[in-house]
Amino acid sequence: MHEQESLYAQHAYGKISKVRFSTSPGTFGDRNTLFATGTWDEQNNNTLKIWSLEEASISLENSAPFNNKIVAKTNHKGDVTAMQFIGDILFTSSSGGDFNAFKCIQSEREVETDLDFAIEPQIRYNYTLETIMTHQLHSFSEGRSASATGIAIRPNSENDPEIVSVGEDGRLILFKLDEHNQFQIVDAADTSGFKAVAWPSSDQIITIGISGQLRLFDRRGPRKPMVFYDPDRPRDSLNCLAVNPSQVSQIATGSSEGLVTTWDIRNCSGPLKQVHPHETHVYELIFHPYRPAFLFSCSEDGTIGVINLNASSIEGFRDYGMARENVMIHKYNYDYNDLAINSIDYHPLSKLLIGGGDGQNLFSMKFD
């Protein structure tokens, strides 16, 4: 067990499946930093919430360093399985196979709460979430929906977003937001069904299948996707993937055995590096946007890991971390929490890492 440091936690009112920061600080017409959380496993009460990041201006002992506030809330049909922001539009996918787009609109005056009296504190909303698009994209057969599992947005397509959605039905669906009735569907792109998708460069889409295979689709030709996997662990299934923002050919994957593996998609013969930061399922990986040697991970074991893939140049890491093959792992936990952390995201401007999971808490941590 690695030495662990503590996270700050506050109630999130629901089992969190996804957390995402809004893409830019001035997106919503003010200087607030906003982020969204989505829940899962709440039957008909799954929700999508927008939070405003609020830090204590003076750090006093025993005072909460963060007091993030819910500024908007809406119901979400099905579990929230994936989430992405573009400007003031929030895209989500659901366990019912839907792709949704919500527009986050700032209200002129605060909206009175009409919340379930028993769950959340009295809240005054500053924003409203307006549904601008809902499409059921994934199903096994007519009338039997399949969970949508991932969405990715084509790089540099913010003005005319092009989106890829994948699901457990093994379909890969490409569409443009403005032309939302024209779908390019790749049936049985992975017959085992998909778990995650990323769009590293304009022409390449990479997916993870339930079977554990990585598939690299190249849009430039009709060729079959390139399939690769860890030859040492062909049966270890992968859960998540992340693309290195400064070197898009490098990706990282997290597996159900707690392994984090980096790959070079130009040469897929085998992994570049492999570390074992967690005991079990790694649910999400995020590269530090400015320091790509740092990789954040979260896991079923209830911890958040910070992995330095290039530990020789480390700064600020204390010497009790685990160093192996030039890799340093540092782990963070909240109190005695051992319930899964399902999702994390990092905001480079506020230098804040947030996470959420099955313990219905929202975790925050400063990371330079």
Added chain:
Amino acid sequence: MSIPQQFNSDNQPPTAPFTFQADRVQTSDFDDITYSNFSLYNNVLKSRDSESYSAISSNGESFVEYRDSQNDAQLHYLDPPFMDGEINWSGTNQTLSAKFNPYSVDTLVCHMTRKVPTEEWKGEILHPDQQVYEFSFFDRNNSRAVFYNDSYLKIVKAAECDKEQKIPRIVTIINLCKVYWDYARLIEARVEKLKSQGKETLAELKTFQWILMIWELCGIIYINPKKEYYEELSHLGQNSYGRLSNELKNWSNKWLPLLVPLEDYDAQLEESISPQEEKVFWPYLRRLVLRGSSKAIDLLNLVSEKDIEDKFLKEYIDKITQILSSRPHFKSQDLEKFSVSFKTWRDKIRACEKELNNQQDEPSSENIISILKILRGDINSIIEESNSWIEALMSMAISHPLWDVQNLREKTRDCLLHFPMDENTKALDKVLASLLVRDPEQGIKLCEKIDVWLVAHLSDMFNKFELVGKIRFQGSQMQRRVNPYSSESDMDIRELSLLNFAESLVFHHSLWQLAFKYFELCEAYGKFYIAECIMRIPFDSEFKLSKILNICRSNRLDFQEKTILRVAGKRYLQEERYASSIKYFMDAGDTASLEVIFRIFLDYYTNTGNLGIFKYMESVQLDESSPDSMKFLSKYRLFHELMQVGDFQTARAYIMELICSQIAPTTFLPVLLVNTLPLFHEAKKSGTVILTNADNFEILRNLYNLVHGMYQEECASCLERMRVWHTYVNGYADINEKLSILWTAVNDNQLIVYKYGEESNPFWN
């Protein structure tokens, strides 16, 4: 017609009958159901077009809208339970009928039924009979979720503190004590939150107020003394005499109403010109003194500030004020010093009382004496002035600061003799009495009437402080379930309570994971419970399935894990999601089910000649330990791929390996042999050796078995199925029963091998 008319007049006639026939259940079976958990449906209005129906309670206060988000088919119409004209409704002889709601896994629908002789039926509308209650086993609003998650972290923290063996016991006790009071803060926060939430949560507020009351009392009379004992033992501190008395004073003033009925006398007395002459003055002062309230001094000051003509009264009011103000405090004094000062103080009261006894003729002397008696702790006076046993006991504790928990226990018994408990005594009083007479096991047991969370967490903390141990269960069902052959029937009270609490969460749609975490905290039977419950958790996505499997893995429940994997595999098989199905069956080690899929694939190809089904094998990850049948399918797919790209040498190696492996059933052997035909043709066309003499021999051997040997029937049946597509797909002449085309091809190939010489094949040799 004896049905209350409202049903006929207000409601449209139901198109669907009362679909779930109610079995009779006695009301007594529902003792544990609290009214707060019921949603009341009265005059249920059917709306066929909309997916909602509304209900208004008989008193018209609450409006309940029930929304069924699914579809019209799931609407249920709640007709009166009896449609028979011979039955009427009665104010007596009530029966609660209940049935599981067929459209929801966690709700029960209940309604009252009752009978009365027809001649007594006067035609009036009897509201209760029209009310239909929906009861959810769970808190549907999930309002406790935050509290449960927070308290889970505390129980884990307590477990970690207790587990730490290296540190001295006193440190563990201090840490556990902190956790105990952390719980109290959590409960208090919940109480405060509920207070701000209006009428709907009143019942829940009451429950949590009771929980907090019990929790704090246990902290005062069990936990703090335990910590004090260890501190004394370790020479870290000493018994702070009076602590118990002071804490009980605060506790009683927090929880016990000062005046029953509650009235605000302060304002009334303040406005009065001579408060001492007001009727309420003396009783109010007595109650304030009884509760050790500092307000008593304020009240006396109020009187002394006024111009009192009665010199006797003025003198004694000043005296009582002085006595109250000089009550010795215990904080920094040792026992000896404190005892002396307390004795002196009490002697002063006695002297004052003696003086008064000689002045019986004064009108207020009796009142002053009664106050002095309470102050010096006269038990009879205290009991006389108290409204309840608990108030009497608390007053005694306040006026006897040297009492320890043992004295408290004895006096509890005395108080209970004066205020005997009967059938109407509240559950809370019973719990408090049991705890105060230091019978924690009984106290915990009685807490079941209050809340299952309280029972679980209180018993866990008591166990860690070594206050409760095992209890004997007569004919315990759990014991029989867990170990039917064990003669032991003692069970850890902590574990039993935790299991009960966890069991209440296990089928909650959202908190089920917490239930398993609680099971994991139970060393003896936790694993058994996990094993029993985990297989019943429904899953509808891969994500949830992975969470469920992870619980099995972390608890090393191989059998359960494999069973769930098999269930997932079967479900996906029904949905024809073959790749996922194969993955789960392989993980489950279910070779029989894999064999079924294997046959499905082979049959599909034999019948249609379509290789489409083999695309599922692309996504199947195989390793050395994978079953032969799956390796076969994977290689067979590869063989066809190689044929398509024209890599005949490698394709030959694959097909010959598949033929020789004898993994395929004999019904598929003709297909494999026919699959070699393109290789023979290619060899003939290109004039190269693809199939060797050994291959020729193997093919001939199999051909002989099929055509002349023991597999003739299978061969004929297979060829019959192949005929539909073979010529069309492969472009060769139709195949006959003797497979003559293949015999010829082998013969031709022998000539080619003879002519060009046999090449060694890296794949085969």
